[in-house]
Amino acid sequence: MCLFCKIVNKEIPANIIAENDDFLAFHDINPKAPIHILAIPKKHVDSFIEVSPTTMAGMTSFIQEVAKEVKIEKSGYRIITNIGENGGQEVKHLHFHILGGTKLAWGHFSDADPKNNL
Ligand code: 5GP
Ligand code: ZN
Numbered sequence: 001m002c003l004f005c006k007i008v009n010k011e012i013p014a015n016i017i018a019e020n021d022d023f024l025a026f027h028d029i030n031p032k033a034p035i036h037i038l039a040i041p042k043k044h045v046d047s048f049i050e051v052s053p054t055t056m057a058g059m060t061s062f063i064q065e066v067a068k069e070v071k072i073e074k075s076g077y078r079i080i081t082n083i084g085e086n087g088g089q090e091v092k093h094l095h096f097h098i099l100g101g102t103k104l105a106w107g108h109f110s111d112a113d114p115k116n117n118l
Contacts, residue, residue: 004093008042018069022055023062025069025098034101035070035077039063045094048083063096072100 006012007026014026017037028036039062045051051059067073077100082089 002044002093003091004038004040004095005044008040018062018066020062022058025062025066028097032097033099033104035072035099037066037070037098039066039096039098041094046092047087047089047094048081051094059096063098066098067100070100072098075100078104 001009001011003012007014008024016024016026018025022042023039024042025037025039028038039059041051041055041059043055045055063079064073067077077098080097080099081087081095082097
């Protein structure tokens with residue numbers, strides 16, 4: 001069972017913010033912004049590559065609710081999902097990073113010359 005499935009099953013503790021039958025949101029253990037939450041489907045999906053439109057529809061509403069819950073819906077925030085090796089995905093259970101609580105930097109996605117990424 002993967003790490004986030006263990007969090008869903010409450011085998012590993014997490015600081016949970018919101019939960020319904022299908023989705024779970026909890027604080028990232030290594031926050032990269034003042035607010036850094038992970039939103040996941042409870043049912044295991046490897047990554048965005050495999051996710052169904054139905055799950056994404058539910059995820060959209062869930063993320064909107066989480067943003068309201070932590071009061072960043074007006075100040076703004078960023079959603080990121082890393083996909084596969086080149087996307088830098090470390091945990092192989094679909095998750096959306098919800099980052100906020102400050103003005104986030106932009107354009108810092110590669111240490112290398114961007115031309116080398118084309
Ligand atoms: P990825 O690199 O796969 O997009 O993001 C994985 C995220 O999961 C990272 O931001 C990392 O800090 C977070 N993470 C890894 N292990 C745990 C854990 O046991 N608990 C929580 N709450 N977050 C974790
Ligand atoms: Zn899983």
